[in-house]
Amino acid sequence: MAFKVGILVVSDTCSKDPSQDQTGPALISYFDNLSKESKRQDHNYEVSKTAIVADVASEIQRVLINWSSDSEDIRLILTCGGTGFTKHDITPEAVSELITRPAPGIVHAMLTESLRKTPYAIMARPVAGVIGKTLVITLPGSPRGAKENFGAVSSTLCHALAQLEHTGGRELHMKMNRTLHDTEPGSSESKLGEKCNSDKRCGSDQDQDHNNNHNHKHEHNHEHNHDHNNEHNHDHNNEHNHDHSHSHNHNHHGLVKHTLINQTESGVPSVVKRPRKSPYPMLEIEDALQIVLENTLKPEVTTISIEDPELIGSILSKPIFSPMDVPNFPASIVDGYAVVSTDGPGVYPLDFASCASAHSEKRSVESGLIARVTTGAPVPAGADAVVMVEETEVVSTQEGGKEEDRVLIKAQNVKPGDNIRKPGSDLSKGAEIFAAGHQITNGGEIGLLASVGIREVSVYQKPRIGVLSTGDELRNYSDTVLDTSLSYGEVFDSNRPSLISLLRQFGFKPIDLDIVRDNEGQLEETLDAAINGKLGLDYLITSGGVSMGEKDYIKPVIQQKLNGKIHFGRIRMKPGKPTTFATVKRNSEDGSNANGHLNFFALPGNPASACVAMLLLVIPSLRKFQGLSEKSLQLTHISVRLAEPMKLDATRVEYPRVQVFVDENGDLVAKSTGMQRSSRIGSFKNANALLRLPSEAELHKSVLEQGERATVLVFGHIGPL
Numbered sequence: 001m002a003f004k005v006g007i008l009v010v011s012d013t014c015s016k017d018p019s020q021d022q023t024g025p026a027l028i029s030y031f032d033n034l035s036k037e038s039k040r041q042d043h044n045y046e047v048s049k050t051a052i053v054a055d056v057a058s059e060i061q062r063v064l065i066n067w068s069s070d071s072e073d074i075r076l077i078l079t080c081g082g083t084g085f086t087k088h089d090i091t092p093e094a095v096s097e098l099i100t101r102p103a104p105g106i107v108h109a110m111l112t113e114s115l116r117k118t119p120y121a122i123m124a125r126p127v128a129g130v131i132g133k134t135l136v137i138t139l140p141g142s143p144r145g146a147k148e149n150f151g152a153v154s155s156t157l158c159h160a161l162a163q164l165e166h167t168g169g170r171e172l173h174m175k176m177n178r179t180l181h182d183t184e185p186g187s188s189e190s191k192l193g194e195k196c197n198s199d200k201r202c203g204s205d206q207d208q209d210h211n212n213n214h215n216h217k218h219e220h221n222h223e224h225n226h227d228h229n230n231e232h233n234h235d236h237n238n239e240h241n242h243d244h245s246h247s248h249n250h251n252h253h254g255l256v257k258h259t260l261i262n263q264t265e266s267g268v269p270s271v272v273k274r275p276r277k278s279p280y281p282m283l284e285i286e287d288a289l290q291i292v293l294e295n296t297l298k299p300e301v302t303t304i305s306i307e308d309p310e311l312i313g314s315i316l317s318k319p320i321f322s323p324m325d326v327p328n329f330p331a332s333i334v335d336g337y338a339v340v341s342t343d344g345p346g347v348y349p350l351d352f353a354s355c356a357s358a359h360s361e362k363r364s365v366e367s368g369l370i371a372r373v374t375t376g377a378p379v380p381a382g383a384d385a386v387v388m389v390e391e392t393e394v395v396s397t398q399e400g401g402k403e404e405d406r407v408l409i410k411a412q413n414v415k416p417g418d419n420i421r422k423p424g425s426d427l428s429k430g431a432e433i434f435a436a437g438h439q440i441t442n443g444g445e446i447g448l449l450a451s452v453g454i455r456e457v458s459v460y461q462k463p464r465i466g467v468l469s470t471g472d473e474l475r476n477y478s479d480t481v482l483d484t485s486l487s488y489g490e491v492f493d494s495n496r497p498s499l500i501s502l503l504r505q506f507g508f509k510p511i512d513l514d515i516v517r518d519n520e521g522q523l524e525e526t527l528d529a530a531i532n533g534k535l536g537l538d539y540l541i542t543s544g545g546v547s548m549g550e551k552d553y554i555k556p557v558i559q560q561k562l563n564g565k566i567h568f569g570r571i572r573m574k575p576g577k578p579t580t581f582a583t584v585k586r587n588s589e590d591g592s593n594a595n596g597h598l599n600f601f602a603l604p605g606n607p608a609s610a611c612v613a614m615l616l617l618v619i620p621s622l623r624k625f626q627g628l629s630e631k632s633l634q635l636t637h638i639s640v641r642l643a644e645p646m647k648l649d650a651t652r653v654e655y656p657r658v659q660v661f662v663d664e665n666g667d668l669v670a671k672s673t674g675m676q677r678s679s680r681i682g683s684f685k686n687a688n689a690l691l692r693l694p695s696e697a698e699l700h701k702s703v704l705e706q707g708e709r710a711t712v713l714v715f716g717h718i719g720p721l
């Protein structure tokens, strides 16, 4: 059998110009030769994926996550480049964040071989280890270095790869154990759980040695080894459990997944065994937003009456064409007299009068005569202009003196068409009134629909959004009788009103789902009810419980209890670092949305963090779901001057809340709203924008000075200070 190999070249230069890459092709031909020479089928390699990325941790990690997913079936990933000492060399760090089981032996072998060739090998910082069922090795960037390093280990790697091949059986068994736990509370499953947690052998170092020895003994016998692994699945779980502080692996979607090991009987890690380092790669905000938009559910179409207040803010799913001319008769623009323009000034007998009326008679007027008309009345055939009443005088009246007889037309230079709206001149029949994707934003647009007799339109359904707070410490502001004396440790739930109001500000109609306490069982039950209940939610937005605390249950519950797919769990931004985004499949038909699953945003508990994450990530997704085009999803970005110096965070892009105002010169200027700690919701007072402050690492300086330009993302009204 041939092991599938992925080759990832990490280089800023080659990512811009792939023709510069020599290492990728050199390794491909190395593998070609290897498989030609190889007599043993099980020592074959087949390069199935190649890619080039810049020296950016999140890009490297994205490829590794994809390639190490079960569906790709890649056993070996070789990265080339970025392992030196310059500040751009971040490959080892990016790879290490994902490795669950380091393989120092491989590193040792490669360095030993390199040092034999050159003392400069001390400049290399390779890492190697396992992600899921895939071995990852970081090679140097030069073709020669890469081949030499890999050559040092290639002949003995096949055995390791074959062992990895069998990891799946173990994972399956682990899953089966868990299913048993989940489905049969009580007798057999709790015994299994007890054994798992109390078995003295489980997880002891001794036990690990024991297993390792066995593996060693059988290292030349794949089949036997395989059986051995299966036999000891359960022990393996616990061994792992004990020894690995990063308790994560990759699920079948290739995404980081809390392992099912390290868990309490209920399935969620106990505090002593919780991960001590977040297993979630830290994404850049741009990547996180892209993932959110890629995974945003498809919009649904519905019909809505033009009288429905929900129409404002809705997006049309189909173009609308005018079914008629507006006006659909020649209409007078003024009150006056319909004339034949070539007749010129003079005294004319009045033939008849035409008033704006739904019962107008179709009449005509001849040269030498005039007809009185009101604004909006049909202009009689024959007349080609209307003269305003102000430019005329009554010369004589009919008997009784109540009706005009002859009128002096004083207007000079009357031209054909003067003061007449021709049929179709406001809007012609068949013309497109609104394109598909147009957002109805004002009453005038609704009037436009009404003006051509359109009563219903096809729009994208606004999302059904549930907002839920989590936390044992929260006092419910929505209690009927609100007791404002807080107990020690208690805080008012401010996230729900903040988030609900922000959503309303953007035209959405969220549903208040109240508070759930930091209890794993209750959390699962509440989330399950929200997801699978009759509400038919498209979005579930929670706040709190997504970081590293012992009661931060949201992520494990999403994965292990709700079978959700977590797309990301950390972003290199401030505030909002642990912002989490998942998709969860509905398992009930009740009130189901058309997509069959929902988007789940688990926002951080810190009040400013939750609001910032809402503005940067949730609103664009909701807008996409609502049918808006890509260019209109994010908050509007504008360039402003800084009213004061702004200190940069070392590594995270920061979004302080600012007040943008128009200064005395008419320039837009941004001023901080005060202390920006993520717990301080007061930073939203007077705020109308988020300032985007790049990190110190990105700008290579620590402060943006007063008067410098920066970008703000606007969410409120801008006026004077």
Ligand SMILES: Nc1nc2c(c(=O)[nH]1)N[C@H]1C(S)=C(S)[C@@H](COP(=O)(O)OP(=O)(O)OC[C@H]3O[C@@H](n4cnc5c(N)ncnc54)[C@H](O)[C@@H]3O)O[C@H]1N2
Pocket: 469, 470, 471, 473, 474, 491, 492, 493, 494, 495, 496, 543, 544, 545, 546, 547, 548, 549, 552, 575, 576, 577, 578, 603, 604, 605, 606, 607, 609, 678, 679
């Ligand atoms: N060891 C680490 N600790 C923390 C990290 C980390 O990386 N390692 N990240 C910090 C960051 S950054 C944030 S942001 C917070 C996020 O915390 P959680 O999402 O887990 O939220 P909680 O722990 O539940 O609460 C945090 C904070 O927010 C208050 N809160 C929560 N909900 C509400 C609400 N509805 N209304 C008002 N205030 C609320 C809560 O009382 C806490 O003070 O984690 C850091 N920790």
Ligand code: MOO
Pocket: 573, 574, 575, 576, 577, 578, 604, 606, 609, 678, 679
């Ligand atoms: O992300 Mo946290 O929001 O820095 O406090």
Ligand SMILES: [Mg+2]
Pocket: 544, 545, 546, 547, 548, 549, 552, 605
């Ligand atoms: Mg927490």
